[in-house]
Amino acid sequence: MTDSETFQPEINEEPRMPGAEAGMDDKPDWEPRFRGSDRLAGKTAIVTGGDSxxxxxxxALFSREGADVAIVYLADEETKDAEKTKSIVENEGRRAICLQGDLGSQDFAKEVFTRTVDELGQLDILVNIAGEQHPDDSIEDITEEQLRRTFQTNIFSMFYLVQAARPHLREGSAIINCTSVTMYKGADNLLDYSATKGAITAFTRSLSENLVDKGIRVNAVAPGPIWTPLNPYGGQPPEDMDEFGKNTPMGRPGQPNxxxxxxxxxxxxxxxxxxxQVLHxxxxxxxNG
Structure with missing residues (x-):
């Protein structure tokens, strides 16, 4: 594999991931809790992994605060979820578009920004949330294909997206990346995933140094265990799901909202x-950090 090539496994190599929220019995809470106050009025945001x-x-929260949103998602199985998110944004009186494709592809990253600017007029906020994880008890169980795929989805995509976005970002723009608590405390069965989250945190801090004098702020959020489709659809071992999130001091998983x-x-x-900076x-x- 050359540096210019992109690893492209078949989507059905992990047939249960990343998962559809529409198929969950216990659906996550996404609804904003408060009225909007126009904190993002006139802004346009791209949200990767925005389907669920x-x-x-x-x-949902960005649109309540006045932003138009481009919703980026991966698979056909998630189209129903993406259309639901689009309707949520539109019900807040904002515009939304859905963009389906593999963010591990640099060409698709370019398409995301071209279509966002063409259809929504501008770009002010880039939110990098999309990711994948595959639990393995032993490092020996992590295949080369899985290792490449996890890094390509979780961190390569952020490079591709920022590279594509950079010409459209200006003073006052913001980039927010999604890292994870696993970057700080480790996860014995998520070695490759945790490694990508460490890379994301370092990328966030370094990109901030690179762009701060341009008036572009770069920060990150490091969630703990949050109830999303990623976990019941293969992101956690099935036998661990009953205890998911119960080892936190609050004794439960968090909700997306x-x-x-x-x-x-x-x-x-x-x-x-x-x-x-990173919020937790x-x-x-x-x-720490």
């Missing part, structure tokens, strides 16, 4: 003196 989970909650306000804070002028909605887990 944290991404849906962010799209408990995480979305952290993204809103970093996207709007409330955080105008913050760049290169994680149920009370104490971490």
């Amino acid at each position: 989970g944290i991404g849906r909650a962010v799209a 408990e995480v979305a306000p952290a993204f809103l804070f970093l996207a709007c002028e409330d955080s105008s003196y913050m760049s290169g 909605p994680n149920g009370g887990i104490i971490v």
